[in-house]
Amino acid sequence: MEIKAKFEENLNLCGVKENQTIVLGVSGGADSVTMLDLFLKSELKLNLIVAHMNHGLRTEADKDEKLVKFIADKNNLEFVSKKITPPKSGNLEEELRIKRREFLLEVSESNKAQFVGLAHNANDQAETFFLNTLRGSGPAGLGAMRMLDANLLRPLLNFERTEIVEYAEGNHLAWHEDESNNDTKFKRNYLRHKVFPLLSEVNPSWLEAIFRTTHLQREIDDYLKSEAEKYLTEPFDANNIQGLKRPVLFEVLGLLYEKAKGDRKDLTLQNLSDLEALISSTSGTKSLALPNNIVATRRYNHLDFMLKMKYNNYSSVVLDKLDVGENNFSSWKVIAERIEISEFRANSRYSIAVDPETLPKLKVRNWKTGDRISPFGMNGSKKLQDLFVDAKIDKDKRNNWPIFQLGKEIIWVPRLALSRNFVLKKSPTIKLTIEETI
Helix, strand or coil, X not given: CCHHHHHHHHHHHCCCCCCCEEEEECCCCHHHHHHHHHHHCCCCCCEEEEEEEECCCCCCHXXXXXXXXXXXXHCCCEEEEEECCCCCCCCHHHHHHHHHHHHHHHHHHHCCCCEEECCCCHHHHHHHHHHHHHHCCCHHHHCCCCCEECCEECCCCCCCHHHHHHHHHHCCCCCCCCHHHHCCCCHHHHHHHHHHHHHHHHCCCHHHHHHHHHHHHHHHHHHHHHHHHHHCXXXXXXXXXXXXXXXXXXXXXXXXXXHHHCCCCCCCHHHHHHHHHHHHCCCCCEEEEEHHHEEEEEECCEEEEEEXXXXXXXXXXXXXXXXXXXXXXXXXXXXXXXXXXXXXXCCCCCCEEECCCXXXXXXXXXXXXXXXXXXXXXXXXXXHHHHHHHCCCCHHHHCCCXXXXXXXXXXXXXXXXXXXXXXXXXXXXXXXXXXXXX
């Protein structure tokens, strides 16, 4: 298929419509300059914005920016650029990728764009596939990049680099070659210059074969996600996934990790195997350290994923006064909302109602050893520690559990107990509920 027709077909498959706004990430290399040219020649009338990030890594970086600005001005397109100071430590490639993505999304959001256009091609796709394979990824990683991922649009993803360069040369486009692309200390460049030529000797059509494989892996990933989402209940019960086959089980665990981290890029098959062992264990509370400072903790039949800094955070904060609205307490939110008297039914373990005079007298604090409450439905009092044990709430969570106190009396342990000594003297018009924020 002729390159322009293939490009138009990709736009159609991704749902690009007439008069939509697209922010194009243009570095000045052959790939992004070709993408920009194809967008300019598209049959669709689109509002194009050219965005360029100057990484400041090379002496030619300023020349790249001037070239991209020249092309944008020549075609009467809006041009947005940002110059950054490159990080001095860490994974340079990854850090720059994140900064570039953040910049493009900021430009997209400020211009209410429907898409962000990225110039990744089939060779980039193969590099991503092999890097993920070597890291031990599952179907999501082996699927590599998607042509449309949320609002990220990659209309050159099924274009080989050779045909992109041929198009750029045939249409007399100006671009700059990034000399750092030849530095094999970077993993992608090592694959590109050392490994891929060898694959061509084994199978001249290896790139097409990899593209088919990644496409199939994405279909598998989509199916597994749809199956796994059926098991994502709140709170999550690890017993419900004990008998699952590993592909679905691993997808459930991957989604839980992704919910805590935001993505699962660094989660490996070994991590998933370790998680499988964690939920199969019959010992007491047990935790597992995962990439990016995420900790998975199985408490009885519950499985939680959270940032380590939050998991280990013991708060001694005391709320001496509650206000109408949202009140933050450690990893909880106390919500005080006004209600009509007719809406009040009865106080319970899950919500209580008070009058406006009582609200500011309430204090919210942490549990302390020796705390007791006189629960409805029983004589005498009961240790809060026994309440937590009965409810299978482990020590880490109970340390930050909100305890409501009026005077010297503990009147409410949310979700666990309400004091029988908490007697309403006036009509309640403020309802209190709580929510966990992590």
